[in-house]
Amino acid sequence: MGEKMLEFQDINYTYPGGQKPALNGLNSSIPATKKNALLGQNGSGKSTLLFLADGLLKPQQGQIRWARERLNYDRHSLNQWRQKIGLAFQDPEQQLVAGTVAEDIAYGLYTLKLSQAEIKQRLGQTLAEFGLQDLANHPLHHLSLGQKRRVALAGVMARQPELLLLDEPTAYLDSVQTGNLLEELERIHAAGTTLVIATHDLSFAYQWADWIVILHEGQLIMSGEAQDIFSQGNRLAELHLAVPILWEVWQVLVSNLSLPNTMPFPKTIRHLEEQLRDWNKPSQP
Template sequence: MSSVLLEFQTVSYTYPGATQPAIQHLNLAILAGQKTAILGHNGCGKSTLLFLADGLYRCSTGAIFWKGEPLHYHASALNQWRQRIGLAFQDPEQQLVAATVAEDISYGLCNLSLSKAEIAQRLRQTLQDFSLQDIADRPLHHLSLGQKRRVALAGVMALQPELLLLDEPTAYLDRLQTRHLLTELDRIQANGTTIVMATHDLDLAYAWADWVIVLHRGRLVLSEPAQQVFAQVDVLNQLQLGMPTLLECWYALPAAWRDRRLPPKTIAELWQYSDNGNCSAVPQR
């Protein structure tokens, strides 16, 4: 069974001057090795939850734990916390601090008390992993928004966190870049980093996530295996979240054809079902 990495216990957070809490009585656990998607409408609290998880905001009430140890908010504890948990912001402009790509990636590494040789090695490896060698010396303000996102993610991953938090990672990315990002995330996950992604993109969450958290007005509505969440059509409709396109098409197929089959997660799985018109293959999950 997977172990709990991060846990929220009855966490609430109210922004200074706000009358309503942005996060209310939140209980949730992030399991090691699971791909978790956080879904919900604009303003439901996804980014706030990630900021709380990264220690950028301090819970108004409740507590956050890493492998059972509570988060403390003094500088050295936060520094250690952020070596385990990396956050790629919704807006990369908020994250990038240096003049060039290479300098920005090095910036975080310089805070890790590593030797110069190790910083140089990690920088080289990160530029290679994220295909940034050709733009390593480019000023950040000369990059497109999609390129800035890649640099911001590279800067976080250079620190080798155990948990990666991504806030709307596919915003501003075209289809090709989104595909590249997903390949990149598979590589990151396979190397042992657990990923949590806040996203509006239901299709992406459906194809990618093992576990889904649904927020509504700062409260937790669902935290369940993805398959279970997407089976709750009534709840998703009630929240006006809609359905993933593939699932909508699936439910539009004749019931007799769908009989005994699990909904496909990808177009490729749907094709497997049709199996040249012989609909006998039933995948086991």
């Protein structure tokens, strides 16, 4: 698993007026440097866990720790905590607060009490990294959903967090927009940011993640390397989580074509084609 970046210890949380806990004695952790997918059916506690991780909610019981440092809930501690952790909401409208793209990204930088020169430098860098230069002065309400998601994500990343949390980022996106999001996430991860995505889309998680955490009714059920988790098809079915079609196809091919078990499982159709092409190459004399 590697180094634990964020730890949840005996976490209980029930929403005001709720009849059952959203999280019930949960113990889990987020490994550093990984691309982490948080899976589970609607109501399993995924979003609640992200909100607790960002300090938006306070557990009724348990502790949250960053590198063994306990989260405290006074304003100063929360401000410091949120400089390390960024959260992108499922609905970008909940995050966009200014009139234009540039103003919205700059707003989060002003809260860090940076100098004008540093704000200008970070704003320009962020607009360039997210390909938003041509939209910098556009009103936010003129943007598409995919563009709004990109602006919201840019605003979070302008603060340069070490850990980025995303709640259902692919919801309502078409295949092109999802592909663009994947490219952005790969770039962010390659630059050194640990990522956690809460999703019920197992095909997306299969393609993207290398570490999986599965919640069910507010409790941790499974966690581990993606290949190990998806190998447990029967257990996933019990949790009403369907195994991705590409994984099932790969298992059939391995069984029927006698492919080596050592071959890495393909995460995309292109990757599958490449592996089959390499396997079919005639050996050199």
